[in-house]
Amino acid sequence: MKKRVAIIGAGQVAETVHASYYQTREELELAAVCDPNLERANEFARENGFLAAYDDAKTMFQREAIDIVSICTPNRFHFENVMLALQNGAHVMCEKPPAMTPEEAEQMAGEAASRGLVLAYDFHHRFSNEARFLKKEKARLGDIYVTRAQALRRSGVPGWGTFTNKEIQGGGPLIDIGIHMLDVAMYVLGFPKVKRVMAKSFQKIGTKKSMGSFGSWDPLKFTVEDALFGWIEFENGHILELETSFALHMKENRIFNVSFFGDEAGGTLYPAEIFTDNDGDLEMLKAPGFIEEDSHSASMAAFVEKVLFDRGDVATGEEGLIIQRLVAALYESAEKEACVYL
Numbered sequence: 001m002k003k004r005v006a007i008i009g010a011g012q013v014a015e016t017v018h019a020s021y022y023q024t025r026e027e028l029e030l031a032a033v034c035d036p037n038l039e040r041a042n043e044f045a046r047e048n049g050f051l052a053a054y055d056d057a058k059t060m061f062q063r064e065a066i067d068i069v070s071i072c073t074p075n076r077f078h079f080e081n082v083m084l085a086l087q088n089g090a091h092v093m094c095e096k097p098p099a100m101t102p103e104e105a106e107q108m109a110g111e112a113a114s115r116g117l118v119l120a121y122d123f124h125h126r127f128s129n130e131a132r133f134l135k136k137e138k139a140r141l142g143d144i145y146v147t148r149a150q151a152l153r154r155s156g157v158p159g160w161g162t163f164t165n166k167e168i169q170g171g172g173p174l175i176d177i178g179i180h181m182l183d184v185a186m187y188v189l190g191f192p193k194v195k196r197v198m199a200k201s202f203q204k205i206g207t208k209k210s211m212g213s214f215g216s217w218d219p220l221k222f223t224v225e226d227a228l229f230g231w232i233e234f235e236n237g238h239i240l241e242l243e244t245s246f247a248l249h250m251k252e253n254r255i256f257n258v259s260f261f262g263d264e265a266g267g268t269l270y271p272a273e274i275f276t277d278n279d280g281d282l283e284m285l286k287a288p289g290f291i292e293e294d295s296h297s298a299s300m301a302a303f304v305e306k307v308l309f310d311r312g313d314v315a316t317g318e319e320g321l322i323i324q325r326l327v328a329a330l331y332e333s334a335e336k337e338a339c340v341y342l
């Protein structure tokens, strides 16, 4: 029997990532889609081959037997929809960030664990070939004592959706894009225990301008940070620096990368390279013969494989909670202008 899939939140990521992956799996039936905008839900169902459309998730679960749900709503609605899906016995793939607060992320992880259901987050960069290569070859770097994670856009304030609204998103570039590089850095490092966190955030461009490379926004309604710079110290004394922005007057249009600095060698994620010196001769190890792989579909595949065959790894509820705690601590530190101990 085919597993019945539903999507809650019929926006762009639902269409380009979730529906388009589910369509490739013959073990799945595209059962229903839900969006408060019923016209949008109907259009999405028609265009992506879903059997039914709803404007209310509770009604959807009352009428449909659903095995798998993707949560693709704005951040504020992740928690209620993940809980609803789990309580209706469905495995869940939730878009990042997990939720708005660590308390919510903790409840979500607990609910999934107590019901024996898969809860996965779409932290897709860790499913890239590059991240897998670095994870596998990490020992070559020796003791990695400094890590730099960057998710920087030069003129990339999102001009669509609700990404500049703190009430609905929980924050700006940190919770939206910085979180991706934070996750992949922590994944490669093996989720070391965090000791303390410091951060400074800025609102210098989003409230002043109304137009950028990603469209226009209302500067009067720009309530998130437009850049945040953070510093995380682990219990082992090593550090992770994080730089993230929607808009920063830098030369490059976009820098999404993680650099790892060890006492034997260093490495970067994009491209995946490891470099060191041999008594003064510089050496470089490049990841062998990469084929451009879509890390989004690798992340979706990992989730579906876990649900159908209980094999492989996903970005789990527990790991999502660790990342959510870090995001909250970085925001708290920036707000209080103080070091936050975890």
Ligand SMILES: NC(=O)c1ccc[n+]([C@@H]2O[C@H](COP(=O)([O-])OP(=O)(O)OC[C@H]3O[C@@H](n4cnc5c(N)ncnc54)[C@H](O)[C@@H]3O)[C@@H](O)[C@H]2O)c1
Residues within 6 Å of the ligand: 008, 009, 010, 011, 012, 013, 014, 034, 035, 036, 037, 040, 072, 073, 074, 075, 077, 095, 096, 097, 122, 123, 124, 160, 161, 162, 176
């Ligand atoms: N993993 C990634 O790289 C990635 C990329 C893009 C977006 N995202 C995440 O996906 C989520 C959605 O982003 P998007 O770009 O698709 O946004 P979007 O604005 O295109 O779509 C959001 C959809 O959710 C619907 N919606 C709003 N409130 C809802 C509710 N209470 N219940 C159900 N549906 C509701 C909206 O009507 C809209 O159709 C966000 O959490 C975002 O952070 C992740």
